Amino acid sequence: MSQTIEFYFDFSSPYGYLGAQRIQAVADQHQRSVDWHPILLGAIFKVSGQAPLTTFPLKGDYAIMDFQRSAREVELPYSHPKQFPIATVAAARTIWWAKEHEDSTINQKTGDLVQAFFKAYYVDGKNLSDASVVVETASKLGIDQSNLEAALQDDVVKTRLKTAVNDAIEKKVFGSPMMIVDGESFWGNDRIEQLDRWLTRGGW
Amino acid sequence: MSQTIEFYFDFSSPYGYLGAQRIQAVADQHQRSVDWHPILLGAIFKVSGQAPLTTFPLKGDYAIMDFQRSAREVELPYSHPKQFPIATVAAARTIWWAKEHEDSTINQKTGDLVQAFFKAYYVDGKNLSDASVVVETASKLGIDQSNLEAALQDDVVKTRLKTAVNDAIEKKVFGSPMMIVDGESFWGNDRIEQLDRWLTRGGW
Numbered sequence: 001m002s003q004t005i006e007f008y009f010d011f012s013s014p015y016g017y018l019g020a021q022r023i024q025a026v027a028d029q030h031q032r033s034v035d036w037h038p039i040l041l042g043a044i045f046k047v048s049g050q051a052p053l054t055t056f057p058l059k060g061d062y063a064i065m066d067f068q069r070s071a072r073e074v075e076l077p078y079s080h081p082k083q084f085p086i087a088t089v090a091a092a093r094t095i096w097w098a099k100e101h102e103d104s105t106i107n108q109k110t111g112d113l114v115q116a117f118f119k120a121y122y123v124d125g126k127n128l129s130d131a132s133v134v135v136e137t138a139s140k141l142g143i144d145q146s147n148l149e150a151a152l153q154d155d156v157v158k159t160r161l162k163t164a165v166n167d168a169i170e171k172k173v174f175g176s177p178m179m180i181v182d183g184e185s186f187w188g189n190d191r192i193e194q195l196d197r198w199l200t201r202g203g204w
Numbered sequence: 205m206s207q208t209i210e211f212y213f214d215f216s217s218p219y220g221y222l223g224a225q226r227i228q229a230v231a232d233q234h235q236r237s238v239d240w241h242p243i244l245l246g247a248i249f250k251v252s253g254q255a256p257l258t259t260f261p262l263k264g265d266y267a268i269m270d271f272q273r274s275a276r277e278v279e280l281p282y283s284h285p286k287q288f289p290i291a292t293v294a295a296a297r298t299i300w301w302a303k304e305h306e307d308s309t310i311n312q313k314t315g316d317l318v319q320a321f322f323k324a325y326y327v328d329g330k331n332l333s334d335a336s337v338v339v340e341t342a343s344k345l346g347i348d349q350s351n352l353e354a355a356l357q358d359d360v361v362k363t364r365l366k367t368a369v370n371d372a373i374e375k376k377v378f379g380s381p382m383m384i385v386d387g388e389s390f391w392g393n394d395r396i397e398q399l400d401r402w403l404t405r406g407g408w
Contacts, residue, residue, distance in 0.1 A: 048262040058252040058378035062389055072408070073398055174262035185266055190394045194277055204276070 004035040005195075006180040008168055011038065011088035011128055013176035014067040014078070015189040017118040020177065021076055022192055024111070030199040032181075036099060036114050038092035039168045040161070041085075041176055048174040052085050070189060077123045086129035089161070090152055091117045094134055096160045097151045098143070109141050116141055208239040209399075210384040212372055215242060215292035215332055217380035218271035218282070219393040221322040224381065225280055226396055228315070234403040236385075240303060240318050242296035243372045244365070245289075245380055252378040256289050274393060281327045290333035293365070294356055295321045298338055300364045301355045302347070313345050320345060 005027050009016035027034045045051055053063040064080055071078030094117075099110045120137045121128040128134065131152055139145045151157050171180060179186045179195055182203075186195045209231050213220035231238045249255055257267040268284055275282030298321075303314045324341045325332040332338065335356055343349045355361050375384060383390045383399055386407075390399045402408075 044262075049260050050263070056253050056378070058248075058373070058376045059254070062376065062378070062391060065389075066391070069398070073401070169262070172262045172266065174260070174266065185269075187266060187270070188394075190392075194273070197277070 003032055005032050006035045006037055008037040008039055008173045008176065008178040008180070010041040010176045011091045011117055011121060012085040013041065014080075014122065015070070016176040017078075017122045018070055018074060018076055019179075019189040019192060020114055020118055022074060022189070023177075023179065026192060026196045026199070029196070032199070034111065036095055036110055037164060037168065037173075038088070038095045038114075038161075039165050039173065039176070040087075040089065040092060042087070043165045044169060044174060047169055050174065054084065074189075079123060079125055081121055081125065081127075083127050083129065086121075086127065088128060090131040090134040091128050092164075093152055093157050093161050094138060094148060096164060097148070097154075097157050100160070106143065109143065112141055113138060113143075207236055209236050210239045210241055212241040212243055212377045212380065212382040212384070214245040214380045215295045215321055215325060216289040217245065218284075218326065219274070220380040221282075221326045222274055222278060222280060223383075223393040223396060224318055224322055226278060226393070227381075227383065230396060230400045230403070233400070236403070238315065240299055240314055241368060241372065241377075242292070242299045242318075242365075243369050243377065243380070244292065244296060246291070247369045248373060248378060251373055254378065258288065278393075283327060283329055285325055285329065285331075287331050287333065290325075290331065292332060294335040294338040295332050296368075297356055297361050297365050298342060298352060300368060301352070301358075301361050304364070310347065313347065316345055317342060317347075 005023060007020065007023050009020060023034055041052075054060040067080060068078055095110060095113060098106050098113055101107045116137050117128060117134065120126040120133060126133045126137070135145050135148050135152075138148055172185065175187050177189060179191070181195060181199065184198065186192070209227060211224065211227050213224060227238055245256075258264040271284060272282055299314060299317060302310050302317055305311045320341050321332060321338065324330040324337060330337045330341070339349050339352050342352055376389070379391050381393060383395070385399060385403065388402065390396070
């Protein structure tokens with residue numbers, strides 16, 4: 001049995017941000033590790049027939065309010081970004097590059113990079129769709145700028161993200177965050193408590 | 205300030221069923237009453253550009269699983285209906301007819317009718333889209349069959365439901381259940397705990 005919690009998310013997803021901040025504590029409590037899976041919701045929405053929450057009449061205003069209220073509920077800072085939603089290709093590529101890097105000093109920074117990218121976008125108001133913001137944020141964690149810049153243009157890294165998106169679709173991931181534990185799927189920041197209870201009970 | 209919790213729902217909504225079973229306890233705790241607002245999601249989806257959860261690729265199977273898991277989580281029986289989703293016009297009309305009836309013995313049965321209709325559909329496996337199932341279920345609560353049969357064909361009752369759907373759209377109701385308390389909206393069975401805390405805090 002896998003001892004990870006697979007955490008699928010798009011950096012442009014507010015509930016992904018809130019969930020990412022909270023999942024590590026749940027994982028720690030159950031002696032699990034978090035396996036970060038950044039994906040691109042835009043590509044997935046094409047398959048699943050969906051669209052960003054804020055593009056729907058009636059639902060859009062509620063969504064923006066609920067992002068903020070949900071953040072307050074879990075006592076996390078949240079400032080709704082001026083550019084929203086955004087393309088998160090550079091940030092997502094960076095995570096896949098770091099996560100599978102042969103250099104363990106880079107590899108071990110994967111989780112910190114996830115949190116730093118989310119913070120740049122949802123707390124510090126930076127436009128994470130801009131690759132230079134991604135590189136600058138990563139460099140503050142000790143990632144070499146020119147190394148990362150090269151990686152972001154590397155076909156192997158580009159293909160890795162595409163494969164990751166296809167793998168997610170294979171696993172019926174349709175939203176963010178989506179968590180898979182021992183084959184069981186949980187969708188949404190608001191399902192983390194259920195996931196926690198599910199692990200506590202050891203299933204049903 | 206209104207002392208009600210407005211509870212908007214479609215009888216064909218599993219989360220509406222789960223929420224309806226739980227909202228009264230929250231209302232009681234905060235000395236509120238529940239104001240039942242049955243609506244037709246089909247009409248609202250036309251305005252909001254949405255569609256039933258189970259019609260989406262990838263998302264559909266998860267939705268059916270999550271209905272059942274969510275029911276287990278709150279310890280309520282749930283049997284996913286063979287016919288799903290269904291048209292709930294007859295059930296919704298009955299609630300509006302009862303809720304605003306001048307005869308208080310009918311009027312006071314509104315909440316019980318809501319629960320009985322949900323139970324017929326989600327526990328007893330009856331096809332609630334069938335007006336005869338609605339009338340039969342209501343009759344077990346002492347509602348006169350021929351009275352209700354006549355009401356379901358009454359233009360005043362038909363118009364009342366249409367007005368209720370339009371009022372809901374005015375208030376930006378786009379899903380089920382959606383609860384409005386003192387102007388604050390909460391969408392989903394999974395927001396009832398937040399609503400409860402919101403009332404406890406007296407707002408933000």
